Amino acid sequence: MRYPRIEIDLNKIRSNTQTIVDMCHRHHIDVVGVTKVFCAEKEIVEQMIAGGISIIGDSRIENLIKLKSYDLPKLLLRLPMLSQVEAIIEHVDITLNSELRIIRALSEEAAKKQKRHQIILMVDLGDLREGIFDEETLIRTVESVISMEYIDLIGIGTNLTCYGGILPDKDNLERLLAIRSYIEKTYNIPLKVVSGGNSSSIYLLESGKIPEGINQLRLGESIVLGRETAFGLKIKGTSQDTMILQCEIVELQEKPSVPIGVIGMDAFGHVPTFEDHGMRQKAICAIGKQDVNPDDIRPLDQDIKILGGSSDYMILDVTDASKKYQVGDIISFSVSYGSVLSLFTSAYINKVYVSNE
Numbered sequence: 557m558r559y560p561r562i563e564i565d566l567n568k569i570r571s572n573t574q575t576i577v578d579m580c581h582r583h584h585i586d587v588v589g590v591t592k593v594f595c596a597e598k599e600i601v602e603q604m605i606a607g608g609i610s611i612i613g614d615s616r617i618e619n620l621i622k623l624k625s626y627d628l629p630k631l632l633l634r635l636p637m638l639s640q641v642e643a644i645i646e647h648v649d650i651t652l653n654s655e656l657r658i659i660r661a662l663s664e665e666a667a668k669k670q671k672r673h674q675i676i677l678m679v680d681l682g683d684l685r686e687g688i689f690d691e692e693t694l695i696r697t698v699e700s701v702i703s704m705e706y707i708d709l710i711g712i713g714t715n716l717t718c719y720g721g722i723l724p725d726k727d728n729l730e731r732l733l734a735i736r737s738y739i740e741k742t743y744n745i746p747l748k749v750v751s752g753g754n755s756s757s758i759y760l761l762e763s764g765k766i767p768e769g770i771n772q773l774r775l776g777e778s779i780v781l782g783r784e785t786a787f788g789l790k791i792k793g794t795s796q797d798t799m800i801l802q803c804e805i806v807e808l809q810e811k812p813s814v815p816i817g818v819i820g821m822d823a824f825g826h827v828p829t830f831e832d833h834g835m836r837q838k839a840i841c842a843i844g845k846q847d848v849n850p851d852d853i854r855p856l857d858q859d860i861k862i863l864g865g866s867s868d869y870m871i872l873d874v875t876d877a878s879k880k881y882q883v884g885d886i887i888s889f890s891v892s893y894g895s896v897l898s899l900f901t902s903a904y905i906n907k908v909y910v911s912n913e
């Protein structure tokens with residue numbers, strides 16, 4: 557067995573997908589399954605597909621290319637780079653856009669390849685990440701886009717709770733729907749997609765407050781970890797323990813809680829502070845900040861405390877644990893969105909798939 561490893565329960569991922577897709581379908585909402593957090597590992601993508609997602613969404617084109625053998629439409633979640641336009645027309649079906657200059661480049665490349673490309677215009681409803689903020693700019697962009705022969709404007713969308721922490725609610729989503737109606741009436745075109753956000757929109761479904769007309773959500777964390785992200789609550793009928801991190805103890809010794817000598821900077825340039833709790837039993841695990849930020853994981857044994865880490869090591873206080881740990885023992889941790897992102901990105905973490913029925 558190779559450590560450190562992240563163990564992924566494929567059945568739980570499939571079941572989470574099914575539960576969430578069913579909930580969305582009851583509200584006439586299609587699910588874009590977002591695969592970026594686990595670097596689009598195929599074993600997991602296949603469970604999302606089996607669970608009923610309609611579209612595969614990822615922020616990295618490399619991931620969408622890796623998934624090209626899967627039949628579902630591919631949506632690029634991050635705004636296209638001008639330098640990427642050729643690859644996008646080749647490999648991506650739908651992009652989210654906010655810049656006319658980039659849509660023009662997509663249009664030219666699409667015409668060159670004689671290949672239609674679908675776009676969703678992003679509207680910034682106040683979170684201040686991506687999206688057209690000014691309504692006049694939005695209207696001018698629509699006017700230009702509808703004259704582009706190889707570009708299909710299929711809808712509008714928004715992203716919330718990412719930079720500004722703004723929650724999706726009845727007010728901002730109804731504004732999105734009003735913009736849709738205005739564009740449809742003014743230009744006499746159908747906008748079939750209204751993409752109403754990410755896992756932070758799930759709470760509106762659960763409380764029955766999602767405005768009618770929102771018909772797509774782009775969901776990553778809610779599927780992977782069974783949590784909505786507006787309030788961080790568990791989603792009914794889903795599992796949160798879909799993935800467990802395991803790492804190995806390489807040193808276990810009794811040491812003081814306060815370092816000895818003059819304190820300068822730690823490995824990351826911060827000046828650390830310490831409280832004196834006397835001598836403690838400390839375990840060092842072979843996993844480091846190159847793989848995961850220790851603040852983003854939690855020991856399953858709640859009597860273990862994470863003290864900190866450096867690029868290659870994580871230091872734990874195991875004094876209060878009821879189990880007597882030894883060098884070579886494996887310690888397990890639950891993961892969060894941030895830790896899943898970095899653990900999958902790290903080539904040093906062994907990814908292990910299990911199917912517990």
Ligand SMILES: *Cc1c(COP(=O)(O)O)cnc(C)c1O
Nearest residue numbers: 590633715754755774775776777
């Ligand atoms: C990452 C991302 C999502 C998915 O977010 P979750 O919180 O994981 O559901 C949706 N939309 C966009 C544009 C994204 O970048």
